[in-house]
Amino acid sequence: MKSRKRKQVQLYDFSPRQDCFRKEVLSGLRKSPKKLPCKYFYDEQGSRLFERICTLDKYYIPRVETAIMEAYIEEMVELLGQRVLLVEYGSGDCTKTRILLDRLRDLVAYVPIDISREQLLRVTEELVVDYPGLEVLPVCADYTSEFELPVPKQLSTRKVVYFPGSTIGNFDPIPTKNLLEHIAKRYGPNGGLLIGVDLKKDPQVLHHAYNDSQGVTAAFNLNLLERINRELNGDFNLEWFEHYAFYNTREGRVEMHLISLREQTVHLGNVTIPFAKGESIWTESSYKYNLDEFKQIATAAGFKVEHVWTDEQQWFSVQYLVSQE
Ligand code: AVJ
Numbered sequence: 481m482k483s484r485k486r487k488q489v490q491l492y493d494f495s496p497r498q499d500c501f502r503k504e505v506l507s508g509l510r511k512s513p514k515k516l517p518c519k520y521f522y523d524e525q526g527s528r529l530f531e532r533i534c535t536l537d538k539y540y541i542p543r544v545e546t547a548i549m550e551a552y553i554e555e556m557v558e559l560l561g562q563r564v565l566l567v568e569y570g571s572g573d574c575t576k577t578r579i580l581l582d583r584l585r586d587l588v589a590y591v592p593i594d595i596s597r598e599q600l601l602r603v604t605e606e607l608v609v610d611y612p613g614l615e616v617l618p619v620c621a622d623y624t625s626e627f628e629l630p631v632p633k634q635l636s637t638r639k640v641v642y643f644p645g646s647t648i649g650n651f652d653p654i655p656t657k658n659l660l661e662h663i664a665k666r667y668g669p670n671g672g673l674l675i676g677v678d679l680k681k682d683p684q685v686l687h688h689a690y691n692d693s694q695g696v697t698a699a700f701n702l703n704l705l706e707r708i709n710r711e712l713n714g715d716f717n718l719e720w721f722e723h724y725a726f727y728n729t730r731e732g733r734v735e736m737h738l739i740s741l742r743e744q745t746v747h748l749g750n751v752t753i754p755f756a757k758g759e760s761i762w763t764e765s766s767y768k769y770n771l772d773e774f775k776q777i778a779t780a781a782g783f784k785v786e787h788v789w790t791d792e793q794q795w796f797s798v799q800y801l802v803s804q805e
Contacts, residue, residue, distance in 0.1 A: 489601055489604045489605055489608070489618065490618075491597070491600065491601060491604070491618050491619070491620055492617065492619040492620065492621075492627075492628070492630050493597070493619075493620045493621075494619065494620065494621035494622075494627035494628070495595065495597055495620040495621060495622070496622050496625070498711065501711065502748075504516075504517055504520075505520070505708055505712060505748070506748065506751060508761075509748075509753045509761070513759075513760060513761075513762055514759065514760065514761040514762065515761065515762045515763075516704055516761055516763050518650050518736075518763055518764035518765075519595055519622055519624075520704060520707065521700060521701075521703065521704055521763075521764070522594075522595055522596040522599075523596065523703075523707050523711075524596070524598045524599065525703055525706070525707070526596075526700060526703045526704070526707065527572070527573075527596045527598070527599040529696060529699055529700040529703055530572070530700060531572075531573055532696050533692070533696050533697055533700060534575075536692050536694070536696060538688040538689050538692050538693075539689050539690075539692065539697075540685070540795060540796070541645065541646060541676075541678060541689070542575070542576070542645070544791050544795050544796040545576060545644060545645065545646075545676050545796050545798065546575070546576055546579070547791060548789050548790065548796065548797075548798045549576055549579045549580075549798060550579060551789075552789045553579055553580070553583050554583075555787070555789070556674065556789075556798075556800065557580075557583045557584055559672075559786060559800050560584065560638070560640050560672060560674070560800075561637065561638055562586050562637060563586055563587075563588050563634075563635075563637040564584060564586075564588060564636060564637070564639070564640050564672075565587075565588045565589055565591070565632060565636035565638070565639045565640070566580065566581075566584065566587055566589070566590045566591065566640055566642060567591040567593065567629065567639060567640070567641050567642070567667070568590070568591065568592045568593060568641070568642040568643070568644075569593055569623045569641060569642070569643040569647070569663075570593070570594055570595075570623070570643070570644075570645065570647045571592030571593060571594045571600065571603065571618075572594060572596075572599065572603075572645070573599065573603060574592065574603045574606075574607065576644050576645075576676075577590075577592070577642065577644075580642065580674075581607070581611055581614065587614060588615070588632050588634045588635070588636040589614070589615035589616070589617055589630075589632035589633070589634065589636075590607070590611075590614060590615070590616050590617070591616075591617045591618070591629065591630060591632075592604065592607075592616070592618050592619070593619045593620075593621055593623050593627070594618075594619075594620065594621075595620070595621065595622050595623075596620075597620045600618050600620055601618070604616055604618045615632050615634070617630040617632065624655070624659060638670060638671065638672060639667040639671045639672070640667075640671065640672035640673070640674060641667055641671070641672065641673045641675075642674050642675075643673060643674070643676065644674075644675070644676040645676050646676050646677055646678035646766070646796070647676075648660075648675060648677060648767075649677070649678055649733070649765070649766045649767040649769075650764060650765060650766060650767075651767075652765065652767075653767075653777075656767075656777060657777060657781050660673075660777065660781035660782075660783065661781040661782055663781075664781055664782035664783055664803040664804070664805045665805050667803060668782070668803025668804070668805040669804070669805055670802060670803060671802070671803040672786075672801070672802055672803070673783060673799075673800070673801040673802075673803070674798065674799070674800050674801075675798070675799050675800075675801065676796065676797070676798050676799075677769055677774050677797045677798075677799055678766070678767075678768050678769070678796055678797075679768060679769060679770065679771070679790070679794055679795055679797055680732060680768045680769065680770055681768070681793075681794075681795050683727040683729065685795075686727045686768070687725075687727060689734075690725035690734050690736065690766070691723075691725050695723075697723065697725065697736075698722075698723035701723045701725075701736055701738060701763055701764075702718050702721065702723060702738065704738070705718055705721060706718065708748065712748050712749065713748065713749045714746065714747065714748045714749075715746060715747050716746050717744070719741075720740065720742055720744055721739065721740060721741065721761075722738065722741055723737075723738065723739075724736070724737045724738070724739045724760065725737070731765075731767075732767055732768055732769070732773075733765045733766060733767040733768065734764075734768070735762065735764070735765055736762075736763045736764040736766075737761060737762050737763060738760065738761045738763055739758060739759070739760050740755040740756065740757060740758065740759045740760070740761075741757070742755075742757050743755065743756055743757045771788060771790075771797065774797075774799070778799075778801050782803060782804050782805045783801035783803055783804065784801065784802050784804050785799060785800075785801055786800045786801060786802050787800045788800075
């Protein structure tokens with residue numbers, strides 16, 4: 481047990497409302513093929529399962545990204561400059577952020593944005609204890625919809641968005657361009673984006689990263705149905721769905737699905753959703769890029785690629801982009 485003094489945390493709340501969750505789930509399940517937005521993975525249980533995924537040996541992303549951050553932190557800090565306002569998109573458990581917070585000594589404020597309220601509160605409480613003097617302004621929001629940025633007490637010389645973990649890979653090509661464009665405009669001109677981008681690699685490595693032998697990724701995927709049961713009065717039988725993840729070479733992405741193991745009908749309140757045997761619900765895509773491909777996207781969105789750091793095997797990249805807008 482960690483013993484930490486609990487401090488009261490003030491949270492800026494723009495989190496999606498329950499009726500929004502319901503609407504998106506219903507419209508996704510009425511599509512053909514059926515789809516669910518992956519942002520809804522991260523309820524309290526889902527965030528904990530994702531933290532467990534990050535400890536799996538085969539899920540190389542956090543390990544490799546952390547190694548890159550630690551190896552090149554001095555160069556990163558140098559490029560980011562002084563009196564930075566650091567805004568993080570999808571802050572999660574903030575493990576990698578601490579590498580930055582440890583070095584960016586004259587940070588004006590840190591604004592973690594996350595959709596998972598419980599985790600955000602928990603992590604913020606820890607940060608204010610561990611970084612006394614740092615202004616932490618947590619925002620609970622889906623960063624793809626509208627939210628206001630809190631105003632820090634001190635003036636900053638530059639806003640830098642930290643977007644690690646290759647979360648950008650969860651977006652399809654057009655939404656990716658839109659989100660990057662939006663960031664370039666909102667934090668520019670001269671705004672920075674320090675972003676983790678996962679790279680194309682041996683499909684076997686990708687397969688094992690999303691099909692761990694302990695079934696944690698499967699539990700993470702299935703938790704979405706459990707959440708729907710809990711929050712939307714659903715009756716998904718988790719035994720009748722199966723986790724399925726594969727690398728789609730042509731599209732350059734890992735796809736996660738939940739496959740119906742039999743013909744069945746599921747109810748959400750008074751709504752009925754039919755499933756054929758073998759029918760899938762597409763729950764997530766994780767796009768993998770070449771450095772050239774990502775450079776094109778970033779440039780088209782109004783960024784200049786200032787620096788790219790990778791590991792020796794070129795499995796993952798951390799990139800510093802500067803808004804030209
Ligand atoms: C946190 C979105 C980057 O896509 O690799 C992990 C989520 N899904 N295992 C990813 C995830 C399955 C992860 N991201």
